[in-house]
Amino acid sequence: MTNFQIKSLNAEEFSNIFELDQSGLQKIGAIKMTVDKKPGFPCRVSLEDAELGEEVMLLPYQHHKTQAPYQSTGPVFVRKNAKTAGLRINEIPKMLQHRLLSLRAYDRNGMMKESSVAEGHTLKDALEKIFSNPDIRYIHIHNAKAGCYNCEVVKA
Secondary structure, X not given: OOOEEEEOOOHHHHXXXXXXXXXXXXXXXXXXXXXXXXXXXXXXXXXXXXXXXXXXXEEEEEEEOOOOOOOEEEEEEEEOOOOOOOOOOOOOOHHHHOOEEEEEEEOOOOOEEEEEEEXXXXXXXXXXXXXXXXXXXXXXXXXXXXXXXXXXXXXX
């Protein structure tokens, strides 16, 4: 068995975003929203589904910063006042357990070497299987239906 750790986006990257006015939000392609259904607004910082009535920001984020062809940017939700998730080794956040997920596995050069789809309740087994390949350095988890990035998983 290979131990892993799921890593969220860092809250510090988004510390001032909720202070921007409409013009500032437009410049970065962000939209302020109020949560009107749960689940539906998965925060990439807290790795929790936002609560009804909560304020969130939807904005583009470069989640795969690599010099390889697989560099990627996509939309993410961030909750107002979200704290960076601090997950334990092999812990799967509830936010992922009820979604259909796309797993994209990369080598040390940022090249995708494996990809698969898994139901959230089978995620732990899927991660362990992918990490059994010694060439895999990290995995990105996306929502399979919408394609949006959720988080990164590294060997622990």
